[in-house]
Amino acid sequence: MQNDFVVNLSDSCVYSKRIGSDCVLICLYVDDVLILGTNLLVVNETKKLLSSLFEMKDMGEVDVVLGIKIQKTNTGFSLSQSHYIEKMSKKFDQFDVTPVRTPYDPTIQLRKNKRPSASQTEYAKIIGSVMFLMNFTHPDIAYGISRLSHYTHNPSQEHCNALLCLLKYLKDTIDWCLHFNKFLAVLGIL
Numbered sequence: 425m426q427n428d429f430v431v432n433l434s435d436s437c438v439y440s441k442r443i444g445s446d447c448v449l450i451c452l453y454v455d456d457v458l459i460l461g462t463n464l465l466v467v468n469e470t471k472k473l474l475s476s477l478f479e480m481k482d483m484g485e486v487d488v489v490l491g492i493k494i495q496k497t498n499t500g501f502s503l504s505q506s507h508y509i510e511k512m513s514k515k516f517d518q519f520d521v522t523p524v525r526t527p528y529d530p531t532i533q534l535r536k537n538k539r540p541s542a543s544q545t546e547y548a549k550i551i552g553s554v555m556f557l558m559n560f561t562h563p564d565i566a567y568g569i570s571r572l573s574h575y576t577h578n579p580s581q582e583h584c585n586a587l588l589c590l591l592k593y594l595k596d597t598i599d600w601c602l603h604f605n606k607f608l609a610v611l612g613i614l
Contacts, residue, residue: 441470450474458489492560495601502601505561509598512553513591516546523596524589528568537580547579550587557594561602565590 429450432438439450448461448470457474461467471482486494493504513519541547551573558565568590575583 453490456489458486490560491556497603497605500603500605502603503561504599504601505557506598508557509594512557513595513598516550516553516591518588518591518595521588521592521595524592525596527565527590527593528571528586529589532582532586534571534575534583534586537575537578537583539580541578542581542584544577544579547584547587548576550591551576554587554590554594562594562597562600564597564600565593568593 429439429441432440437452439452441448443466446462446466448459448466450470451458451460457480459467459470461470474480475482485496488494491505491508493507495502495504510519513521551569554562554565554569555573558569568586572583572587572590579587
């Protein structure tokens, strides 16, 4: 196996290589390396190559990476952040709440706050936390976050209430996963 990986043009932390009908992906994040491949031989060869170039420890098959739980299924993989949602809900005192079925009520007419901020720091922390979810496993909250993030600099109590509604929705969908079927056969982490 030669070192002829192709760098992804949209993300310089993702490398790929096609070997006949097989392929392997290397995803880098700071000091974590995630290797995805269509078969175990290709993944092991990639690990061997990387180990010859860098000092590293093979952590085996991945189960959690960057706070995302990865479960292998019969047909592919499932990605979940239920543990993150639970931790975040407890942090913001929203764990023991009555869940709601929608992430954002579009009938609410949010307007720029012209009074003193309700709790700008807390609001910004919650927005950042839910953005992390949106980017990885919860695209269903993107619209709500898009609307609510406009008011981060000076949120009113109405903005805070709408944001807490989004957290209640996450409580209702805490066990939701993204499922990828007919996906790469092997995931490893270094």
